Every structure is written in C-alpha cells, then in structure tokens.
Amino acid sequence: MEMKKKILYFACFMIFVAIISSSCSSTKNNIQTTDEEKFAFNQTQGDTITIANEKTEYEIIIIEPGFNVWLSSVAQPPGFYSQNYLENRNHIWVIEWNQRVIQPQQFDLNLYELTINYDANIDYGYDVNYQLYNYFIYFQRKYNQRLGTFFPRI
Numbered sequence: 001m002e003m004k005k006k007i008l009y010f011a012c013f014m015i016f017v018a019i020i021s022s023s024c025s026s027t028k029n030n031i032q033t034t035d036e037e038k039f040a041f042n043q044t045q046g047d048t049i050t051i052a053n054e055k056t057e058y059e060i061i062i063i064e065p066g067f068n069v070w071l072s073s074v075a076q077p078p079g080f081y082s083q084n085y086l087e088n089r090n091h092i093w094v095i096e097w098n099q100r101v102i103q104p105q106q107f108d109l110n111l112y113e114l115t116i117n118y119d120a121n122i123d124y125g126y127d128v129n130y131q132l133y134n135y136f137i138y139f140q141r142k143y144n145q146r147l148g149t150f151f152p153r154i
Contacts (some may be wrong), residue, residue, distance in 0.1 A: 033141065038071035051131040053124050060116070060132060068140050074154060075134045078126070083110045086129035087120065089150065093136045094118040095145040111143055 033041070043066030050062040098115045100107040118124075118132075139145065140152035 021129075022082070027125070030125075036074050036076065037070065037141065038065040040138075042066070042106050043049060049131065049135075051135075053128045055125070058122075058126070059125050060135075062135055064135070064138070064142060067135060070138050071131070071134055075137065076154065078130055081130070082150060083126045083129055086126070086133045090129055090132050090136070090152070091120040092125075093147040102119055111139075111145070 018113045049062040049064075049068055049071070050127045051062065052058065068126045097112065100112040104112075116132075136147060137154065140147055141154075146152070
C-alpha cells in the first residue's frame, strides 16, 4: 500500500511540474508589446529603409510599414550595443532567416521572401549592423517569430 501512495504522489508531482512548465514556457514565447510598438506595428504606409555601406558595396532595402517609426521611437539608440554584439546576433539570425527562405513548405512565404547575403568575415560597419539587427528585432516582435534561441528584447 505504501508503494502505491508513493507512485500516486510522484504522478501528481509530475503532472504539477508539467502544468507549471507549460504555463511558464507559453509566457516566455509571448512578446509583450508597448503602446509605441503597437502604433508602429499598425502602420499601413510602407517605409522604405535602405541600409548601405558604400565601402563594402553592401545594401539592404527594407520595405516594411512601421519599421522607421519603430526604429526612431522604440529601438535602443545607436551606440547602445557594440558592433561585435550586433554582428554576432546578425550572423545567427541571418543563418536562421535564410534557412526559412529555402523551406517555403514549412515557413510563410510572405514573411521569408529573399535570402540575405551576410558574410560574418566582412566588416559592414556599425550602421549596417545596427539597422539590420533592429530590423530582426522588429520583425520577430511584430510577427511573433523566433529566429533562434535569443528572445527579441528591446
């Protein structure tokens, strides 16, 4: 009889742990947006942002309603992150982004249209890395996507 009690207690404990862990993990995945972010996310006119570095002949054109508003009102200001930090995150996120582009049967074609040619061995400069990093943050927060293990924090 004592053994059945222990098994019952263990089973109850495991159910409790499962409930707690599932509620915690669902909270971690939900992005809490501010009013400023909601305003930016609800923009309907397309912003066109060109991220370029003439020295490396690199250019990204982002056409995304609300990104410019979000960048100027919500994102951390230039200089907040080091270039090394931005480069490391961008490298990881570009790899994941490109993996999603080549898997259209698994990921939304409307979100992942084109690959990004980003070489971690090239110094694109601070501005390119800053804007690309912030676009990835914006994208993940707006569309509730996760491009890797990092939670898209502001």
